Amino acid sequence: MAKELEFLTKRSEDYSKWYNELVVKADLAEQSDVRGCMVIKPYGYAIWEKMQGILDAKFKLTGVQNAYFPLLIPKSFLSREAEHVEGFAKECAVVTHYRLKTNETHDGVVVDPEAKLEEELVIRPTSETIIWNTFKNWIQSYRDLPLLINQWCNVMRWEMRTRLFLRTSEFLWQEGHTAHSTREEAEERAKMMLQVYADFAEQYMALPVIRGVKSESERFAGALDTYTIEAMMQDGKALQAGTSHFLGQNFGKAFDVQFLNRENKAEYAWATSWGVSTRLMGALVMAHSDDNGLVLPPALAPLQVVIIPVGKPANMPTLDSKAAEITAGLKALGLSVKYDNADNKRAGFKFADYELRGVPVRLVLGMRDLERGEVEVMRRDTLEKQSVPLGGIEAYVKGLLDDIQQNIYRKAKEARDARVYECSSYAEFKERIKDGGFFLCPWDGTAETEARIKEETQATIRCVPFGVEQTPGVDMVSGRPSVARVLIARSY
Amino acid sequence: MAKELEFLTKRSEDYSKWYNELVVKADLAEQSDVRGCMVIKPYGYAIWEKMQGILDAKFKLTGVQNAYFPLLIPKSFLSREAEHVEGFAKECAVVTHYRLKTNETHDGVVVDPEAKLEEELVIRPTSETIIWNTFKNWIQSYRDLPLLINQWCNVMRWEMRTRLFLRTSEFLWQEGHTAHSTREEAEERAKMMLQVYADFAEQYMALPVIRGVKSESERFAGALDTYTIEAMMQDGKALQAGTSHFLGQNFGKAFDVQFLNRENKAEYAWATSWGVSTRLMGALVMAHSDDNGLVLPPALAPLQVVIIPVGKPANMPTLDSKAAEITAGLKALGLSVKYDNADNKRAGFKFADYELRGVPVRLVLGMRDLERGEVEVMRRDTLEKQSVPLGGIEAYVKGLLDDIQQNIYRKAKEARDARVYECSSYAEFKERIKDGGFFLCPWDGTAETEARIKEETQATIRCVPFGVEQTPGVDMVSGRPSVARVLIARSY
Numbered sequence: 009m010a011k012e013l014e015f016l017t018k019r020s021e022d023y024s025k026w027y028n029e030l031v032v033k034a035d036l037a038e039q040s041d042v043r044g045c046m047v048i049k050p051y052g053y054a055i056w057e058k059m060q061g062i063l064d065a066k067f068k069l070t071g072v073q074n075a076y077f078p079l080l081i082p083k084s085f086l087s088r089e090a091e092h093v094e095g096f097a098k099e100c101a102v103v104t105h106y107r108l109k110t111n112e113t114h115d116g117v118v119v120d121p122e123a124k125l126e127e128e129l130v131i132r133p134t135s136e137t138i139i140w141n142t143f144k145n146w147i148q149s150y151r152d153l154p155l156l157i158n159q160w161c162n163v164m165r166w167e168m169r170t171r172l173f174l175r176t177s178e179f180l181w182q183e184g185h186t187a188h189s190t191r192e193e194a195e196e197r198a199k200m201m202l203q204v205y206a207d208f209a210e211q212y213m214a215l216p217v218i219r220g221v222k223s224e225s226e227r228f229a230g231a232l233d234t235y236t237i238e239a240m241m242q243d244g245k246a247l248q249a250g251t252s253h254f255l256g257q258n259f260g261k262a263f264d265v266q267f268l269n270r271e272n273k274a275e276y277a278w279a280t281s282w283g284v285s286t287r288l289m290g291a292l293v294m295a296h297s298d299d300n301g302l303v304l305p306p307a308l309a310p311l312q313v314v315i316i317p318v319g320k321p322a323n324m325p326t327l328d329s330k331a332a333e334i335t336a337g338l339k340a341l342g343l344s345v346k347y348d349n350a351d352n353k354r355a356g357f358k359f360a361d362y363e364l365r366g367v368p369v370r371l372v373l374g375m376r377d378l379e380r381g382e383v384e385v386m387r388r389d390t391l392e393k394q395s396v397p398l399g400g401i402e403a404y405v406k407g408l409l410d411d412i413q414q415n416i417y418r419k420a421k422e423a424r425d426a427r428v429y430e431c432s433s434y435a436e437f438k439e440r441i442k443d444g445g446f447f448l449c450p451w452d453g454t455a456e457t458e459a460r461i462k463e464e465t466q467a468t469i470r471c472v473p474f475g476v477e478q479t480p481g482v483d484m485v486s487g488r489p490s491v492a493r494v495l496i497a498r499s500y
Numbered sequence: 501m502a503k504e505l506e507f508l509t510k511r512s513e514d515y516s517k518w519y520n521e522l523v524v525k526a527d528l529a530e531q532s533d534v535r536g537c538m539v540i541k542p543y544g545y546a547i548w549e550k551m552q553g554i555l556d557a558k559f560k561l562t563g564v565q566n567a568y569f570p571l572l573i574p575k576s577f578l579s580r581e582a583e584h585v586e587g588f589a590k591e592c593a594v595v596t597h598y599r600l601k602t603n604e605t606h607d608g609v610v611v612d613p614e615a616k617l618e619e620e621l622v623i624r625p626t627s628e629t630i631i632w633n634t635f636k637n638w639i640q641s642y643r644d645l646p647l648l649i650n651q652w653c654n655v656m657r658w659e660m661r662t663r664l665f666l667r668t669s670e671f672l673w674q675e676g677h678t679a680h681s682t683r684e685e686a687e688e689r690a691k692m693m694l695q696v697y698a699d700f701a702e703q704y705m706a707l708p709v710i711r712g713v714k715s716e717s718e719r720f721a722g723a724l725d726t727y728t729i730e731a732m733m734q735d736g737k738a739l740q741a742g743t744s745h746f747l748g749q750n751f752g753k754a755f756d757v758q759f760l761n762r763e764n765k766a767e768y769a770w771a772t773s774w775g776v777s778t779r780l781m782g783a784l785v786m787a788h789s790d791d792n793g794l795v796l797p798p799a800l801a802p803l804q805v806v807i808i809p810v811g812k813p814a815n816m817p818t819l820d821s822k823a824a825e826i827t828a829g830l831k832a833l834g835l836s837v838k839y840d841n842a843d844n845k846r847a848g849f850k851f852a853d854y855e856l857r858g859v860p861v862r863l864v865l866g867m868r869d870l871e872r873g874e875v876e877v878m879r880r881d882t883l884e885k886q887s888v889p890l891g892g893i894e895a896y897v898k899g900l901l902d903d904i905q906q907n908i909y910r911k912a913k914e915a916r917d918a919r920v921y922e923c924s925s926y927a928e929f930k931e932r933i934k935d936g937g938f939f940l941c942p943w944d945g946t947a948e949t950e951a952r953i954k955e956e957t958q959a960t961i962r963c964v965p966f967g968v969e970q971t972p973g974v975d976m977v978s979g980r981p982s983v984a985r986v987l988i989a990r991s992y
Contacts, residue, residue: 038634038637040569040570040630040634041574041630041633042570042572042573042574042621042630045570045571045572046570047567047568047569047570047634048567048568049567050565050566050567050649053565053566053567053568054565054566056568057566073542073545073546074542074545074546074549075539075540075541075542075545076539076540076545076548076672077532077539078532078534078537078538078539078670079537079571079623079654079656079670080534080537080593080656080670081534082533082534083600083608083609083611084608086600086609087607087608087609093609098599098600098601099598099599100598100599100600101572101595101597101598101621102595102596102597102598102599102600102611103593103594103595103596103623104594104595104596104597104611105593105594105596106591106592106593106594106658107590107591107592107594107658108575108578108590108592108594108622109590115579116575116576116579117575117578117579117585119575119594119596119620128611129534129593130600131571131595131623138532138533138534141533142532142539145530151844157542161654162571162653162654164571164572166598166599178570178571178572180568352643
């Protein structure tokens with residue numbers, strides 16, 4: 009994977025190109041030879057694994073258990089829930105045969121027409137149907153509820169235009185599916201999982217998010233309510249980072265999942281589903297990184313500290329030995345550390361490479377520093393360098409990592425807050441939306457107005473945000489009385 | 501998931517039926533409505549997660565990194581390696597279309613003939629082809645090697661006859677893929693990973709295994725050597741629990757993966773691949789469990805200790821309080837513990853249910869015991885009960901779990917060792933193989949003899965075992981001089 013460090017396009021020149029280049033150059037992911045499917049490279053996967061580990065523990069603390077359901081879904085399952093099929097059945101990979109055979113010229117394989125499936129199978133775009141078909145056998149009584157299940161898996165949606173992490177035909181995700189005996193409990197669970205996602209985004213990804221509920225036209229296909237967390241990227245566009253759906257009894261009815269309640273009467277079970285995906289990787293990159301490369305929050309950085317020696321060959325044994333001491337001390341504090349004394353790369357190359365990869369803290373060990381009892385410390389978020397006494401360097405670095413984590417969040421929050429605008433004039437909105445930003449606007453609640461905004465400005469209603477004072481107002485487009493102040497933005 | 505405890509078929513009556521029933525009744529897995537694909541239920545998945553966690557850490561200690569490659573493989577990739585296509589291209593799920601559309605009667609969906617793929621895609625049966633196609637871009641110089649990659653994923657092989665965990669069309673596994681600059685290093689890696697699997701099987705699964713190398717006809721399609729670990733089930737049949745392949749330069753050549761060596765000359769990279777799958781779950785169940793249900797080694801048991809109170813309602817507060825104290829003490833030792841004071845199930849039902857689920861240690865708390873300062877402890881492996889003083893119960897239970905882990909291994913090893921036979925007479929072999937067992941027999945090294953044994957006895961050469969003294973001998977079938985003493989058995 010050796011590779012010359014090349015020029016990275018600047019964000020100000022072409023934000024979109026900067027992102028595409030950075031994902032590849034920082035070794036996070038690359039396009040595969042299979043249309044729309046990506047290869048997640050080891051460095052990118054290591055970040056995803058950290059995300060998985062933290063989220064998985066959070067889910068389990070709320071009583072969720074992991075399980076695994078089939079990749080393939082019978083075509084007929086998709087049609088059971090009327091809205092769901094509209095939303096998902098269309099663009100998906102269809103398995104029609106189960107065998108290949110050698111071709112006539114004996115130099116390849118062809119599909120064996122004899123091996124045609126009676127009913128086609130679809131690669132899961134999401135698993136509500138197959139899971140609720142299974143839940144039918146698991147749920148008889150209120151004592152079997154709530155049933156709190158999650159699976160980590162791959163899913164596939166045949167996308168026409170793809171971008172690494174943000175929109176790929178195959179992606180990795182977790183999908184939680186829960187069944188409840190009451191409407192209230194299901195609604196509470198849907199909101200609870202949104203809060204888990206929001207906490208994860210803010211505390212680990214250092215990504216401030218706005219929590220809210222989607223408008224009807226932006227809901228998950230088959231949901232009564234879709235809750236969302238919306239984050240702002242550096243170009244002022246919104247990225248939907250996670251959603252949690254209250255599905256009512258739609259899937260309970262579609263798959264006939266009934267339970268006997270305490271009064272021994274049959275009722276349909278209430279459902280939720282909720283998911284986050286490798287799309288979070290895209291959000292992480294887009295939110296914090298700069299023209300030098302990735303800026304990773306220490307909580308998710310696979311490598312938190314890199315130590316690089318600078319000196320003549322004769323001095324290397326001294327530097328190696330001091331580095332070993334510091335490394336051991338940092339590891340004892342639970343930090344991930346790498347000492348890079350490879351002699352086939354110049355120090356300058358290494359500096360740029362670890363900056364590109366977003367390693368939060370870099371220590372440079374030189375003889376002159378060492379003689380003064382110091383080491384040069386650089387923090388990736390601000391690129392500031394400082395000489396720090398070697399005595400107590402471990403505690404200093406640990407404190408610095410905490411500070412970096414907080415600073416990245418603070419910076420992202422300040423940048424976002426500065427671009428959230430109250431706006432009640434459609435003329436003003438149409439002008440300002442070109443520069444990005446989140447607009448809080450009064451909305452009359454009609455799909456008609458929503459469609460017009462989308463058509464005329466490419467912006468969409470991201471959500472009705474929670475915790476925003478809902479004072480009476482007038483819809484900026486139709487002039488009709490508003491039913492809510494909604495968050496409008498262009499989005500990924 | 502409430503369910504009456506039902507009769508479990510005895511092993512002696514019908515071992516196969518016992519296994520099928522146990523997997524379902526112990527809530528490990530069940531058949532889905534998709535042919536050959538299983539649902540792994542939360543209790544089964546929790547065991548798989550433990551296996552994953554331990555193996556993943558072991559892989560990483562040897563320098564392996566995780567990554568993720570596409571689920572779908574272009575049909576033409578499979579034909580690149582001549583033997584590989586023979587072994588894998590035939591029975592696999594083929595994606596031919598990427599869209600469904602509403603049918604004419606508007607009550608379902610049909611495949612949209614307009615959305616036919618130019619080249620069909622196959623759901624990965626294994627990923628050598630797509631990974632080596634990617635490695636081509638990652639490897640330029642000897643400095644990029646070794647490349648040590650692993651992925652945890654689902655794979656699909658269209659099996660005609662399936663059994664939960666042992667043989668399913670879709671299964672979960674890990675597949676390691678490494679590239680090296682020398683033949684020696686690749687061979688060493690293939691053997692190293694076999695040793696990782698063997699240690700895992702013996703130390704965690706409590707499953708003694710025989711390490712060896714496969715005969716040519718039993719090799720992985722495209723390998724120069726396949727190393728294997730073979731375990732004996734209680735019916736005397738062999739189960740291949742993991743394999744590690746030395747692939748030579750076959751995939752390097754098929755996908756043109758060349759690197760510049762130290763002398764700046766281009767060479768093809770050397771390859772290995774290695775995998776274990778959810779099949780290990782089947783091995784775990786078949787090797788240790790009994791007529792009462794699962795017997796789980798404590799190292800893999802999702803729940804290690806269950807505490808059950810027995811007493812009148814009036815005494816429950818006293819028992820609850822004592823149980824809370826014991827639970828806290830056990831958890832402080834890192835053990836997983838559940839206190840089950842549910843009042844809607846009889847104690848007898850609970851006893852049987854936790855036995856069925858293989859919880860290694862059960863504590864029963866009763867008032868009389870409590871007054872004597874004792875608690876009743878049952879170990880699942882032997883079903884022995886004992887009264888143990890409450891003082892120091894935590895350390896006692898921890899020690900007991902260690903003892904159970906070792907005892908399960910010892911028992912499996914003694915049972916296996918008693919059924920490994922030296923055999924040089926084909927007549928004797930044909931008679932005795934009916935009762936199962938592992939037979940060490942002299943073999944002339946020909947595929948012809950191997951095929952005859954298989955045809956006449958349904959037994960196969962499992963491997964040329966390592967560490968068996970290879971004295972000269974005469975092939976028991978052909979009478980020709982033997983080249984090796986091989987392990988022959990019927991197998992899963």
